[in-house]
Amino acid sequence: METKHGFIKMTVSEFENWLLQTRVGRTILKIQQHHTFIPGYIHFNGSNHFERQLAMKNHHVNQNGWRDIGQHFTIFPDGTVMTGRSLEFSPACITNQNANAICIENLGNFDTGFDEMTTAQKEAIVAVTAALCKRFNLAVNTQTIVYHHWFRLDNGFRNNGTGNNKSCPGTNFFGGNKEQDCITHFLPLVQAKLSGVVLKTNDDAILKYVVVTATTLNIRVQPNAASTKATNRAAATLGAILRVYAEQEGWYKISNSQSHWVAGRYTQDVKRATVKTDALNVRSGAGTTFPKVDKLAKGEEVFIIKEVNNWCQISMEERWVSKEFLSF
Template identity: 60%
Template sequence: MESKYGFVKMTGGEFVAWIQSQRIARTIITIQQHHTWSPNYSHFNGRNHFERQLSMKNHHVRNNGWSDIGQHFTSFPDGTIVTGRSLEATPACIYGANRDSICIEHLGNFDQNGDTMTNEHRLTIVQMTAALCSKFRLPVNTISIIYHHWFELSTGKRNNGTGGNKSCPGTNFFGGNKVDDCSTYFLPLVQQHMAGDDLPSLPPAIENYVAVTATSLNVRTAPSGSASKASGRESALLGAILRVYDESNGWLKISNSQSHWVYGKYTTEVKRATVNANVLRVRSGPGAEFPIVDNLMKSEEVFISTIKGDWAKFSLEEKWLSKSYLDFKS
């Protein structure tokens, strides 16, 4: 591994071990796939990984007004991976649909007549997607693994590419950018890579969740404000969904294997639920008279903080769902 400009560069094999070693407080339920389009393969000379990543960060900060580079990772034509924004931070990659996501940008233009993906790049994309599914115990399907093309550009509503969408991650990305293309050409490769690596079942004590209500919430080594901060992990950020393993005097244990605690005063309880309708409209308030601001597809998961009559509110967002179309985990 090599570090520069605050980024870390690694091979696909190194990434598998590295991601398993990371302590990440927020709950992840989707992995986004993107292509950069520009820069593309012509901008990569085999040595300028860090310079390309820094250039993207500068563009995102100066031109887009974001606080950091938008993506968590960038993959390169030679099969290497460079880290981006903090894994504790929500990405800035799919407008209106970044919640609980990891964002990967693949350097290149993978539209028809664009770059021809190298074998090294192809393997790394599959390998890192499989590693992320394993790390976060995600099923290999088109709910957990998503393409930018499936979300309307101006609203963030999921419409599966029926109009007003970018081509990202490319019309020739592993056979195409449609949902059926992903299911036919990309997901089987991810599943094959994970063959023999069954997702571990979740321990029964971690079906409780909270959302962080503070701008930044320290993780400590014991349930006390005087305890030292946990080394090797960053603070949990506003809106992050944390799994809760134990409780002690108002403190919440957020790791099954480590003594890592946050102060519960700066969190609010949320319930995990699954959409049971083919398409569920998301509204700006608790009633059918409020405007539609998003769409959710069947089997998508959400975290609910408030129930108001027949309506349920996203964790810290002003977005509401009809409660009757949600299956709550007991």
């Protein structure tokens, strides 16, 4: 394990241990798979991991105007894993699809006829995806593991690649970039890697969910403002969905295993729900007169911030769905 430029370079086994020790307040519902396209294999010499990661960060910050590098992790051709932006921040990778997500950028151009993925990188991608599913209790399916290709470039609508889509993570990524390719070629490898690992099927210990309403929210080791800040995790950020395991005098315990608390006055209660219809329109206001801005597939999970006349706001922006088509 090596640290440079604010990034950590790890082997897969080091990553798995690091992930188990890393505290994450933000609730994770999905894992995004991408390829970098540029840089590709021709730009990687086997020892310039940090230089390539720093170059991507500089491009994302200086050219795109983002706050940091877009992805949480980069996986290199030699199977090395490198951290990117903090897990407490949503990625900047798929339009309107970044909330509650983790982004993996796989270095290379995996469109047919370009980079042929190495065995080491294949094994690392599968292992990292499986470790994230285990860590965040995610079932292995195409709602929790998603490809950039499935979402329109302009508005993030999920159309599974039928028009105005990037090829990312590549037309030859584990046999193809379509949803059926993922089901046939990629998900079985992740499931096999998890063989013998029992994912939790419920969250009985969770008292409720809340959304952070402050720009940053300190996490303290006791339920009072005079206690010290937790040293092994970052502050929570605006819009993050936190799990609450206990409540004491206006303070919320956000870890089931450690004494980590946040002030409840800087949060708002939310409800977790699942889409129960095949396709659910997301609108820019609470009613059918408002334009469609997105579409959700059956089984997708959302958090409800506000309810108005049987319409539910599912983000801090104006994104609304009909309550009739949700299961709570």
